[in-house]
Structures are given as C-alpha cells and as structure tokens.
Amino acid sequence: MxxxxxxxxxxxxxxxxxxxxLEPDEEQAFQRHLEGCPACKASxxxxxxxxxxxxxATPVVEPPASLRAAVARTTRRLPRAASRRRAxxxxxxxxxxALHPAGRPRP
Amino acid sequence: MxxxxxxxxxxxxxxxxxxxxxxxxxxxxxxxxxGRPAYSLALRILADQTLAAGxxxxxxxxxxxxxxxxxxxxxxxxxxxxxxxxHRSVDVVRREENLRRRQGPEEALALATxxxxxxxxxxxxxxxxxxIRAALAELPEPQREALMLxxxxxxxxxxxxxxxxxxxxxxxxxxxxxxxRLKDELREAGRQEQFPWTRR
Numbered sequence: 530m531x532x533x534x535x536x537x538x539x540x541x542x543x544x545x546x547x548x549x550x551l552e553p554d555e556e557q558a559f560q561r562h563l564e565g566c567p568a569c570k571a572s573x574x575x576x577x578x579x580x581x582x583x584x585x586a587t588p589v590v591e592p593p594a595s596l597r598a599a600v601a602r603t604t605r606r607l608p609r610a611a612s613r614r615r616a617x618x619x620x621x622x623x624x625x626x627a628l629h630p631a632g633r634p635r636p
Numbered sequence: 637m638x639x640x641x642x643x644x645x646x647x648x649x650x651x652x653x654x655x656x657x658x659x660x661x662x663x664x665x666x667x668x669x670x671g672r673p674a675y676s677l678a679l680r681i682l683a684d685q686t687l688a689a690g691x692x693x694x695x696x697x698x699x700x701x702x703x704x705x706x707x708x709x710x711x712x713x714x715x716x717x718x719x720x721x722x723h724r725s726v727d728v729v730r731r732e733e734n735l736r737r738r739q740g741p742e743e744a745l746a747l748a749t750x751x752x753x754x755x756x757x758x759x760x761x762x763x764x765x766x767x768i769r770a771a772l773a774e775l776p777e778p779q780r781e782a783l784m785l786x787x788x789x790x791x792x793x794x795x796x797x798x799x800x801x802x803x804x805x806x807x808x809x810x811x812x813x814x815x816x817r818l819k820d821e822l823r824e825a826g827r828q829e830q831f832p833w834t835r836r
C-alpha cells in the first residue's frame with residue numbers, strides 16, 4: 530500500500546482493518562504498522578468494540594444444541610496441559626504472545 | 637443441568653481466568669453468554685448453518701487454547717469472541733465464494749428487527765441490540781450502506797466501491813466516518829449507563 534501521509538489516512542486504515550475490509554496487501558502492511566504504533570493500536574481496539582457491537586444488529590438465531598455439545602467436547606479432547614505446550618511453541622514461533630484478533634494468523 | 641450454571645454471577649474476566657486454568661465449565665459459561673450472538677452473526681454472514689457452527693466452535697476452541705495469553709488490557713473477552721467470529725466468518729465467506737454464491741448485497745443490508753418469535757432474549761442482549769440499531773439508524777445512508785456491506789457481506793472496500801458505484805477513496809472515508817460516529821454514539825449511551833459488556 531502507499532504510505533499514509535496523515536493521521537486520518539491511518540484512521541481510515543484502522544476502521545477498514547477492524548471491519549476486515551482492507552485488501553490483503555493493505556491489511557498485511559497495516560498489521561505490521563500496528564505492531565509498532567500504540568496510537569493506531571488503540572484506535573483499532575476502539576473500532577473493534579464497535580464491530581463487536583454490530584454483531585447485535587442481526588436477528589437472533591438459536592444455535593443448534595449440537596454446537597454447545599461440540600464446544601464442550603473440544604475441551605475434553607484437548608486437555609489444557611497439552612494445549613499449553615502448543616501455545617507456547619506457537620507464541621515462540623510467531624513472536625507474539627497476546628490472544629487477540631489483531632494478532633490473528635491470516636489464512 | 638449444566639455445570640456452567642454455578643458461574644452465573646461471575647464476571648467475564650473471572651471466567652477467562654478460570655478457562656486459562658483449564659476449567660471447561662467456565663468455557664461453557666462463556667458459550668452460554670456469547671454463543672448465541674456469535675452464531676447469529678456467523679450465520680448472517682455465511683448463510684449456512686454448518687459453516688456458521690464450525691466458525692463458532694473454532695472461535696471457542698481458540699479461546700480454550702489461548703486463554704493464558706488473553707490480555708484484558710487489549711479488550712474484553714466478549715469483544716474478542718465476537719470480533720474473532722466476524723473475522724473468521726469473513727475469511728470463510730471469501731474462501732467459499734468460488735464454490736457457491738454468497739449472500740447478495742441485499743441480504744447484507746437488511747437490518748435486524750428483533751429476535752425471532754420464540755426466542756427469549758436476556759436483558760443485556762435486548763439493550764445492546766436496541767442501542768446498536770438506534771446508532772445505525774442515525775447514520776447517513778451512504779455510511780450505513782458501506783459499513784453493512786463490509787461487515788455483513790464480507791466485501792472489501794474495493795468491492796463495496798464497485799457495488800455502490802463510488803470511488804474507492806469515498807468509500808474508505810465513509811466507512812471511517814461511520815465507524816467514528818457509531819463509536820461516539822455507543823460511548824454516549826455507555827455514559828448514561830454502564831455497558832454490561834464492558835465489564836472486566
């Protein structure tokens with residue numbers, strides 16, 4: 530992406546990022562920028578609260594009971610002791626520690 | 637009887653701490669709070685029950701695996717779960733779009749009118765739904781359209797620009813302006829009453 534020239538460009542990127550609406554190259558570039566910019570990170574977090582609220586603008590649908598059972602099953606299939614080791618290995622490999630969408634691995 | 641009932645009065649942040657210690661019932665308690673909005677969102681974006689359930693399961697699994705790395709200073713667990721559901725649903729809708737027709741722009745633009753018949757919603761959900769709908773209704777139409785196409789349709793800014801026939805720069809500006817206004821509106825509502833979902 531072209532280097533943003535002023536603050537409002539960065540705010541546009543933060544809004545687009547929180548909405549998952551940036552093009553892939555822009556998204557990767559902004560994600561790299563986020564890691565070194567506390568101001569943009571804070572702005573993106575605020576926008577993320579908005580996107581989380583937008584989830585409530587859609588009609589409520591009751592999830593199938595099988596979904597709750599599936600969530601409960603994964604905890605039995607993946608006991609924490611094993612997953613802790615994996616989480617540590619992953620964190621080392623990717624050089625990140627926090628569990629938040631901004632640090633999400635992209636497909 | 638679900639074991640998670642014992643956690644009814646616990647704060648979200650306390651539940652995440654318990655999940656980090658490997659407490660499966662605490663994860664189920666978080667599912668009881670956020671599973672329904674997460675599933676509703678995923679289903680809206682994906683228009684497919686199996687894909688939607690898969691996304692929600694994956695999101696709760698990511699919390700189960702990573703709760704020890706959850707940093708409350710970076711946001712609440714409710715925001716994490718719903719943002720992650722949105723991100724993953726958009727990833728999946730983009731991956732799937734070559735295989736089938738995704739929901740069209742018209743579906744993305746339809747606004748919630750309220751819970752469907754037969755669904756009893758807890759007070760928090762009702763309040764939060766009313767607030768976001770009011771905030772969206774306040775937005776100028778072009779801003780609301782751009783936001784909803786991106787958020788519920790999973791369209792990129794470039795795709796939104798071509799759908800609505802406006803320059804890309806205009807769409808970027810509209811999305812940022814809309815997001816800023818929603819942020820201010822929701823914050824204003826939160827000043828009058830503590831947001832239950834910002835509880836730590």
